[in-house]
Amino acid sequence: MKKTGCLLMCGILLTAFLLLTPGLLYAFPGSGGGTAGNPYLITNWEELDAIRNYPSAHFQLNAHLDQSTSDYASFAGPAANGGSGWNPINNFSGRLTGQSPTEDELYTITDLVINRSGSDNVGLFGTISDNGTVTNITLVNLSINGRNSVGGLAGRNSGEIRNSSVTGTVEGNDQVGGLVGLNEAGTIDDSFS
Numbered sequence: 001m002k003k004t005g006c007l008l009m010c011g012i013l014l015t016a017f018l019l020l021t022p023g024l025l026y027a028f029p030g031s032g033g034g035t036a037g038n039p040y041l042i043t044n045w046e047e048l049d050a051i052r053n054y055p056s057a058h059f060q061l062n063a064h065l066d067q068s069t070s071d072y073a074s075f076a077g078p079a080a081n082g083g084s085g086w087n088p089i090n091n092f093s094g095r096l097t098g099q100s101p102t103e104d105e106l107y108t109i110t111d112l113v114i115n116r117s118g119s120d121n122v123g124l125f126g127t128i129s130d131n132g133t134v135t136n137i138t139l140v141n142l143s144i145n146g147r148n149s150v151g152g153l154a155g156r157n158s159g160e161i162r163n164s165s166v167t168g169t170v171e172g173n174d175q176v177g178g179l180v181g182l183n184e185a186g187t188i189d190d191s192f193s
Contacts, residue, residue: 034058036095045075048109051096052089055129061098061137066110078113085113088126088155092134098164099136110140112168121155122146122172123181132159142168149174149181152193157186166193 030047032040034057041062042048051059066072073079076086098107109124116122122144128134139152149155152166157180166178170193175182178193 028054032060039095039097044069045071049075049087049089051092051094052087054094055089055091056093056131058095059097060100061096061107061109062100064107064110066108072111076112078115080113083115085115086124088114088116088119088122088124090121090126091129092125092127093129093131093159095133095135096137097135098138106136106138108138108140110142112139112142112144114142114144114146117145117147117172119146120148120150121181122149123151123153123155123170125154125157127156128154128159128161128186130158132157133162134159134164135162137164139164139166140168142166142170144168144170146172146176146181147174148172150176151179151181152177153179153191155181156184157182157188158184160187160189161191162187162189164191 028040028050030041032038034040034054036058039058039060041060043063045065078085081087114122121127142152150170150172152170153164170178179191
């Protein structure tokens with residue numbers, strides 16, 4: 001009886017550990033290591049979506065993303081996620097840059113669609129946490145609809161946003177902004193919508 005109880009408890013603890021450590025369950029679909037010196041490289045929508053599984057890692061856009069990029073219809077188009085479009089990434093505490101370190105090129109994210117009129121914290125990122133940093137990200141021709149705390153780049157920001165911009169349509173009921181819906185003691189520099 002004691003052996004069975006111990007095995008059961010070990011199984012429960014292992015399952016909980018795996019569920020609370022997303023990087024162990026999901027392999028990043030692209031290249032890179034997620035560190036400052038070797039960030040995960042994002043070249044398509046699936047890789048952008050995978051940020052949610054590694055919210056404290058380092059990422060770098062390595063291509064322009066738009067409706068002609070692979071997996072647009074599945075992740076960011078108007079029919080994605082049952083007609084709700086992009087699923088906002090929450091609790092981002094990592095680093096994302098849109099600038100290639102070797103080419104001085106700024107990559108853009110174009111044609112992002114979010115239709116979640118009953119949801120709060122809506123944007124490319126639902127929430128950027130205290131330690132999250134987003135730099136040199138340009139969102140173009142987006143269409144976003146949420147309820148409260150709705151922004152193009154982030155619904156809520158407590159982190160740092162630099163040299164970023166948004167163009168398109170952002171709609172909601174309360175705490176709505178082109179770049180950020182609600183900035184909660186976060187830093188926003190040289191950014192606009």
